[in-house]
Amino acid sequence: MAMAALRREGRRLTTVISPQPITALRSSLLYEEQAPLGVRSISTQVVRTRMKSVKNIQKITKAMKMVAASKLRAIQVRAENSRGLWQPFTALLGDNPSVDVKKNVIVTVSSDKGLCGGINSTSVKISRALHKLSSGPEKETKYVVLGEKAKAQLVRDSKKDISIIFTELQKNPLNYTQVSVLADDILKNVEYDALRVVFNKFQSVVSFLPTTSTILSPEVVEREAESGGKLGDLDSYEIEGGETKAEILQNLAEFQFSCVLFNAVLENACSEQGARMSAMDSSSRNAGDMLDRLTLTYNRTRQASITTELIEIISGASALEG
Amino acid sequence: MASNAAVPFWRAAGMTYITYSNICANLVRNCLKEPYKTDVLKREKVHFSVSKWVDGKPQKPTVRSDTPEA
Numbered sequence: 001m002a003m004a005a006l007r008r009e010g011r012r013l014t015t016v017i018s019p020q021p022i023t024a025l026r027s028s029l030l031y032e033e034q035a036p037l038g039v040r041s042i043s044t045q046v047v048r049t050r051m052k053s054v055k056n057i058q059k060i061t062k063a064m065k066m067v068a069a070s071k072l073r074a075i076q077v078r079a080e081n082s083r084g085l086w087q088p089f090t091a092l093l094g095d096n097p098s099v100d101v102k103k104n105v106i107v108t109v110s111s112d113k114g115l116c117g118g119i120n121s122t123s124v125k126i127s128r129a130l131h132k133l134s135s136g137p138e139k140e141t142k143y144v145v146l147g148e149k150a151k152a153q154l155v156r157d158s159k160k161d162i163s164i165i166f167t168e169l170q171k172n173p174l175n176y177t178q179v180s181v182l183a184d185d186i187l188k189n190v191e192y193d194a195l196r197v198v199f200n201k202f203q204s205v206v207s208f209l210p211t212t213s214t215i216l217s218p219e220v221v222e223r224e225a226e227s228g229g230k231l232g233d234l235d236s237y238e239i240e241g242g243e244t245k246a247e248i249l250q251n252l253a254e255f256q257f258s259c260v261l262f263n264a265v266l267e268n269a270c271s272e273q274g275a276r277m278s279a280m281d282s283s284s285r286n287a288g289d290m291l292d293r294l295t296l297t298y299n300r301t302r303q304a305s306i307t308t309e310l311i312e313i314i315s316g317a318s319a320l321e322g
Numbered sequence: 323m324a325s326n327a328a329v330p331f332w333r334a335a336g337m338t339y340i341t342y343s344n345i346c347a348n349l350v351r352n353c354l355k356e357p358y359k360t361d362v363l364k365r366e367k368v369h370f371s372v373s374k375w376v377d378g379k380p381q382k383p384t385v386r387s388d389t390p391e392a
Contacts, residue, residue: 159378168371168385177344177366181386184340185372247330251339258340 047298051291058287064115065280072205072273078174079202079266085259086213093221093256094231097214101193104134104141105163107186107261109199109268110150112167117275119200119208119268120149126210127154127198131161134196144186146265163190174269176262183258193220195257199264200271206278208271213264215257218249 108127110120127143127150135141142163145151151165166182186195195215200208216224222245225231239248332342351362373383 159375162375162378165373165375165380165383166370167373167383168369171369172367172389173365175366177347178368178370180340180344181368182370184338184344185386187338187340189374243330247333254339255343 044298044301047294047301051294051298054287054291054294058284058291061280061284061287065277065284068273068277068280072270072277075174075266075270075273076202079263079270082263082266086256086263089252089256089259090213093216093234093252095214096194096216096224096231097196097212099194099214099216099220099224101216101220102139103191103193104130104139105144105186105190105192105195106130106134106141107144107195107197107264108146108150108154109197109261109264110145110147111268111272112148112170113272114149115276115279116272117279119271119275120147121153122208122210123198123200123268124150124153126212128158130196130198130212131158142190144190146182169265170269174265176258179262179265180258183254183261186261187254187257193217197260197264199268202267202270202274205274208275211264211267213260215253215260218246218253221249221253222246 106127108123110123114120131141131143141161143154143158143161144163145154145165146167146169148167151167154162164186166185169178169182172178194217197213197215199211201211203209221231221234225234239245330342333339348366351366352359354362367389369385369387369389371383371385374381
């Protein structure tokens, strides 16, 4: 709601004022000051309307900052707790960002709403770079997009490579059931050798690390395990129960994906709120600066017109006396 | 052991491990007593909209939701 109001304000502003707001305004005022003789008072109407609208914008951005701050506090705890979900998997299977496979699926996590700085552009940029890195002859790379904002950016140039788009994730508070249903949908609808989840990891309110985590398909895990390396240690684990290693690996890969995705969605939501908070903070500060400048211009003009009137009166009076 | 067969029964039914574990988790949640039960069940709501893309064109989006449209 606040966003809609902000947009409305902005539109009204652009109709009132030309592209370079302050300078244009000032020059128009200057122009009026050097108006032809006989025009006495300068209209301060434009400045007053503009001051009012800037004040309104400032109110809205301040409110949005508050909202983001309170949402951030709630979600930050959950994001930090959810890190415990993927850490055991990384300890067991390792993270293999450099693995070279045929079918890559890039899962780009972004937000549905804007006004949150550059976090969506960074995750899109990283996804594009990954796409470029992993594409080649006989290779297939597809995008799975979460959130409106990455969709808007990727549709522009990578239409052909998009396979599924998910939106409206944050209508209810994020929870594991939702994300796991979503992960299930992804697994059922794409063929993959490696899933690469791209998201913004929350570090602090002002810093977000664009991060990728890689989930390998069970076949690739087995292949890599045979060739040694960190995954070679897998054979030293004893398997209980009647399941074979392939089954266990498949279950693990699926569960790993849903856990990693859950963490990614939470971290990204957390980063979004943090970024929105700092963006709104700086925009309310900018609005304050603008308001100061406008007030100065307004007062100066008012003073000038008063002085002019006084001079006229006094010189008129002295002309009568003399 | 429920799964002595070559393939576990739930995978034979076309489920993934995620669906299976979700059903199990839901069963456990339903075992809670009343004040907690509604809380927990209310928390786990699913809502998102999916649209598949074929050859660079979006198909009609479908909404996956367990809450009726308001």
